[in-house]
Amino acid sequence: MLVSVVLNVMNEEKNIADLLDSLVTQEGPIEIVVVDANSRDRTREIVERYVQQYPGLVRMYIKPGSRGLSTNYGISQAKGDVIAFTGGDCIANPFWIKELRKSIMEGSAVVAGKTINMGLKAWEELDRVELFYRGVDLSYPSCNEAFKREVLEKVGGFDTWFITAEDIDLNYRSVDAGFEIVYNPNAVIYHRTKATLYRFYKQAFWNGAGRKQLTLKHGRLWGNYDPMRMIQQKMTFWSFTRLLAAVLGYVGFKLFDAKGLYGKKMLKAK
Numbered sequence: 001m002l003v004s005v006v007l008n009v010m011n012e013e014k015n016i017a018d019l020l021d022s023l024v025t026q027e028g029p030i031e032i033v034v035v036d037a038n039s040r041d042r043t044r045e046i047v048e049r050y051v052q053q054y055p056g057l058v059r060m061y062i063k064p065g066s067r068g069l070s071t072n073y074g075i076s077q078a079k080g081d082v083i084a085f086t087g088g089d090c091i092a093n094p095f096w097i098k099e100l101r102k103s104i105m106e107g108s109a110v111v112a113g114k115t116i117n118m119g120l121k122a123w124e125e126l127d128r129v130e131l132f133y134r135g136v137d138l139s140y141p142s143c144n145e146a147f148k149r150e151v152l153e154k155v156g157g158f159d160t161w162f163i164t165a166e167d168i169d170l171n172y173r174s175v176d177a178g179f180e181i182v183y184n185p186n187a188v189i190y191h192r193t194k195a196t197l198y199r200f201y202k203q204a205f206w207n208g209a210g211r212k213q214l215t216l217k218h219g220r221l222w223g224n225y226d227p228m229r230m231i232q233q234k235m236t237f238w239s240f241t242r243l244l245a246a247v248l249g250y251v252g253f254k255l256f257d258a259k260g261l262y263g264k265k266m267l268k269a270k
Helices: 016-023 043-053 067-077 096-105 149-155 166-176 197-218 227-232 237-256 261-269
Strands: 003-009 030-036 058-062 082-086 090-092 110-118 145-148 181-192
Touching (some): 003 016, 003 096, 016 030, 016 043, 016 090, 030 067, 067 166, 082 096, 096 145, 096 181, 166 181, 197 237
Parallel strands (some): 003 030, 030 058
Antiparallel strands (some): 082 145, 090 181
16 A cells, blocks of 8 residues: 655755654655745755655755645645655654554544653643634644545635645534544654744644634534633643733734635635
8 A cells, every 4th residue: 555645845844854854764666746835945955856856755956825725736746545644844753654654444434643742841841722613622733644635625725725724624524524534542653842932922822823724614613612621731931821822812803804714715716
């Protein structure tokens, strides 16, 4: 069973070699499809070295645009019946593909693995804000997921008008279409946390905006959060200030879309 690993990357010159080193040694058959979303650093130059060193295994394309748009292009170029996703700032455990393939072969249509954060310890320990639909956690990040191609074809891939939360939206539509997301804790990805305060809070801000985008598309989702789970999460200075930044993103995007500008883009994109 050929597994296509589709990477959407931009400005990852510091991390991309570590990721590709962790992918080229995975259990085959696999292919690695790198889509560069118009990097302004040496990302493409580094990836090109792997293309030359591993012909047929690593391919690179250039497709500027949103994360959804670039990733969908990579899916269109992939040859596998299973499409796996991870991020340019990640490192795959040596058995990552083996475990994803195992779950798929056991009958799963969508598999989410275990993502371990690396970086500042206080940031490593931050929990993600879970969102449930039909009893399924939709907040599994696309930096550690695999989909049967038939799922992506049925639901239409990533929605290209999302700025963030395009992976949660894809999970939502997959579950809504009747597919189950199965969690495999042995499919491990190591994910770097943001390296600076600016990037940490910027990510939190846009994650909040992404949650607002989800409500614009799917309606009110507050009933899909588990309030007890949120209360039970360890509240630290970093989790509290991250929450404030996310609220600013949520409210800020709501104000930005006061005239329905984003809704019009959504309709046009469809």
